[in-house]
Amino acid sequence: MPQKTDFHSRFAQALQDPQINTRPLLKPTGTANQRRRFDVYRNNRAVSLIDNLRSAYPAIFRLVGEDFFNAAARNYIDRHPPTGPVMAEYGGEFGDYMAAMPNTDSVPYLADIASLEWQRLQSYHSANSPVLNINELAKIDSAELVNLRLQRHPAFSAIQSRWPIGSIWTICTSDAESATSPAEVDMQRSESVVVTRPGLEVLTNVIPATGYLFLNALVQGKTIGDAAEPALTEDPTFDTGSHLAGLVALGVFSDINFTTE
Secondary structure (H helix, E strand, O other), X not given: OOOOOHHXXXXXXXXXXXXXXXXXXXXXXXXXXXXXXXXXXXXXXXXXXXXXXHHHOHHHHHHHOXXXXXXXXXXXXXXXXXXXXXXXXXXXXXXXXXHOOOOOOOOOOHHHHHHHHHHHHHHHOOOOOOOOOHHHHHOOOHHXXXXXXXXXXXXXXXXXXOOOHHHHHHHHHOOOOOOOOHHHOOOOOOEEEEEEOOOOOOEEEEEOHHHHHHHHHHHOOOOHHHHHHHHHHHOOOOXXXXXHHXXXXXXOEEEEXXXXX
């Protein structure tokens, strides 16, 4: 495997910073055309990284518009260049970076939407794993079921927001012609969103607040019976069985944990 040299390091730094003089990197007889060709490398790098961020954050792109997004992305890549070769791992802080920029007060949910989009990207690239089938739970006596723990699926994640981020994300990423826009969503409504990948496709689903309490307790390792307690405290009519079946159907879990702790 080729070894990284001082030249490679200086070449990479020059790609990232247009203020760096490229003359020492060129042949002593380097011409203006050669320097212009180096600028092409710089531009191609920037375009590729901006396109990568746009692919990772399609809803953010729609919310802030192309010009604002591209300018923010260009500033971000200059200040936070990739530290590794895997582009799926690049850009995790972009949402917070965007939210901290001036003129984003009209989209206060920007960071939460970005967090949702990043979780979707990580779910897509997560390890493949079998998904727990509801039939496996149906075989277990209800008296024993409440004492079981469930193993979370590697593609699963969840986010609870004070904003209706699931609805906003769905509108922003929908290809269908619709009269609905993000501005028409009830911004007083909070949403809890579950991200899963039971097959090849990443799914994004909004679940009730009590369902999120139940889910959060389950993924923290509590038994099914103990996990239901905070949801039942919040809502005595909470139906543990139907919510459990719904979470299993979404692909939140990969297996049953029969160990006792």
